[in-house]
Amino acid sequence: MCCLGLITLYALRVNMSVAIVCMVNHTAVGLMDVNTTADEPNNKDSSTCDGQLTPENSTTDTEDGPFAWSKEEQGFILSGYFWGYIVTQIPGGWLSTRFGGKRVFGWFMLVGIIANLLIPVAAQQGFYYLMALRIIIGLSQGVGFPAVQTVLAHWTIPAEVSILCSFAMAGAQAGNVITFPIAGLLCQYGFNGGWPSIFYVLGACGFIWFLAWMILIHDSPEQHPRISEKEKKYITSCLSGKISNNQMKRSIPWLSILTSKAVWAIIIAHSLSNWGTDVFITMIPTYMKDVLKFNIKNNGVLSALPYIGLWVCMLLASNLADFVRKRNLLSPTVTRKVFNTTGEIIPAGLMIGTGFMGCNQSTYAVALLTLGVTMTGFQNGGGFLVNFNDIAPQYAGIIFGISNTLATIPGIIAPTVVDAITPHGTQAEWQIVFYITAGIYVGGAIIYLLMGSGEIQKWAVSKKENIELYVVNTTNTLNYSSEKTKL
Template sequence: MTKTTSQDNEKGTIGGEKVPILLSKRWILAYIGMVGFFFIYSLRVNLSVAIVCMVKDDVNKTTSTNLSTSNEATCTADTPSNSTNNGEFDWDKDTQSLMLSAFFYGYIVLQVPGGWMAGRFGGKRVLGIGVLVTAIATVLLPVAARQDHRAVYALRVIMGLAEGVSFPCMHSMWGRWSPTMERTRLASFTYAGLNVGNVVTYIVSGLLCAYGFDNGWAAIFYLTGGAAFIWVFAWFVFVYDSPEDHPSISQAERDYIVSHRGDKQTKKFKVPWKSVVKSRAMWMCLGAHLCNNWMHYTLLTGLPTFMKQVLKYDIKQASSEFVL
């Protein structure tokens, strides 16, 4: 490995050779990772919009009528939606809720083991297989829904298990690929894909409900799942677990990453679990994160149904107007 100096660091060079930035291998990983998290969240939230189109309007007719007759219910629109939804299924509220929540029963299981799996088998392999399994389950979901609603529960749990490794694997990847002074920038760019995925999926799913093939809602799963297959192919072709494994990375970039990623200490330390449990700062951060995630996932999962059934909001029409 080429020896680096403080003067090299200031000039962004290693041994006199300039280190690439925007077209570097680490930034290519960030670009592919961002698109990956776009699909990871797209495959997660597509059912939230699709279920509005899948279920017949008259299933919750009684509840909706009772809400709209109250003049004091300021959160309810005065006039009903102008559109009608000829959905295929007559699932009640409990069935819909279980379908939407089943994902998280699987998602919670591999949050911690996912990090160990990434370290043991490589983040590239574990994350790629996780998204592949999620894409397969997504494409199969329309078939499962038309056979038995319990099959949808099973597929959603499988999707949660597969996506539970996403963040631990990406953290592991950036631990090997990002110099300490670029870690925040690279990770933030990568995880921005999840917010873009939420917004785009909500809009596109509304359009597909109205204009898509196979009754509209099924097209949501076919298209998002099919596009995820393309990303999985790109992930396995262009991404490597570490700069040491990459066959075409420049020597300057490899040396730059290895010398600045902060893993020179080879001694292993035991986790001070007792101190962690007794830390008030840790519990405050955990509580804040719990509340944030509770609110975030509640809105992410239930907002389309709430807007349709309570606010009488026409999601299909709104998606069309947004694009126009």
């Protein structure tokens, strides 16, 4: 259900990225651009591809939408979500730690679902009404990841942290995979004019998820009415010394959290990685249209390809990371650093290569883009994204809230920056976007290598729990050594 919750969250988050392509009157906006740049050289190559558009890629069959939003206004609409999203990250982590992730995630998401259903009406009323709803959706969904981390912390045993956390977090990528093609098809063939059906269909699916979440999910094994006693004892014994259910009585070590090198390694890696994620979540459909000349139907399907790869890679990488840890092939810290570095350096190189592909090499461009985004699954499945429960499972929700607050800043500025860099949508302009993204990925990899950790931090457990944790870790080590001797 955590996975389905993040699928729903991302469906409501990225549906505007595709919908806006068919909501905008591109002819009117193009005339506005011509009028405002009459004295400037026109470098736009969106209408030609070496003088000829291929029939299967032609965008001429795409009808203009009803709204003449400028490039700047489109950037504000896409980034407006993140203006709200950034505000509720830390409060979401604190509320989830105090009162449980189930209720916090469920009720806040319901607000976002209702706001999403109202978007077609708000868009017709005016730009500022739409912006207000986008901000409300962001506010409601900002608690999502911290709440999910809190729920997972009470259910995930250390030996399965990578697998279970990655499976849940992969819901975000599955949300992209599902939403892009569905939104593309609804844009062309949906009811009520096409684009409004995107928000109605996905909003209805979100409401169904909300009902299932509130009925089926429980904050901890102790609160679950249908779990077997054997499974309950197994989970609680594995988490002994690492997490406590006495949330209300426990003070939060804010100073230790904010001065921890391991925490800041995650925050910086998370923030720099999110630049690439947010650029591609919000801008891939526009890139497909501007440079590769795909129509909206192809746009939606092909925009999903990178996230299909990322989803699969996250699951494979998480299994591999836990395999490495269970076999003691690498220490937890080295495991996290190896996976995180792989998931940032390789994509950086592939993104640079993508920038050299024009519409005549659209197949290669899609292949490189898909492979680049796919490889980021190593950092999500075995790197920084599953590191919260390593270093401080008791405070995973709060730390994720802090980290995701700062990591949301790229989501706010990325659409505006990309629009500023690509006013004409040319290949050369998009190359600059890819170069910047590649450089940011490399920087994140280097910082995490220097500062990251995979070990639980001393401040994350009380003195009593430190003794319990020592006993558990010592027992695990002795058991492992005994098994190794038998072999």
